[in-house]
């Protein structure tokens with residue numbers, strides 16, 4: 001439920017929610033219970049912070065949690081953090097989609113052997129041999 005919204009929520013925020021227990025029915029909250037995320041002004045100085053709303057999966061009560069104690073910032077800054085979170089999620093998902101195919105991927109050992117080669121050999125000729133290119137003979 002609302003998987004896309006819980007994905008927008010930075011990990012440190014969803015962790016706070018996951019540690020919550022419903023005051024009405026004692027049900028533990030899960031990050032999947034999150035149904036809203038946003039920014040809000042609070043306090044006399046009108047600082048800006050994040051808030052998250054989640055709905056108890058058992059008794060359906062809705063609870064709003066503000067994060068003024070953990071993070072304040074300008075509205076722009078906070079929006080940017082949420083966007084960054086979305087971008088990271090998207091990148092992770094893409095990486096997962098491509099994982100089964102190893103085609104085109106460079107293994108760590110290959111990188112290491114290349115780097116040690118580069119450290120030991122400096123001539124262009126050696127380099128061309130290493131990458132498998134045939135040197136042309138100019139005497140023909």
Ligand SMILES: [Zn+2]
Pocket residue numbers: 022023024025026027056057058059060061
């Ligand atoms: Zn409840």
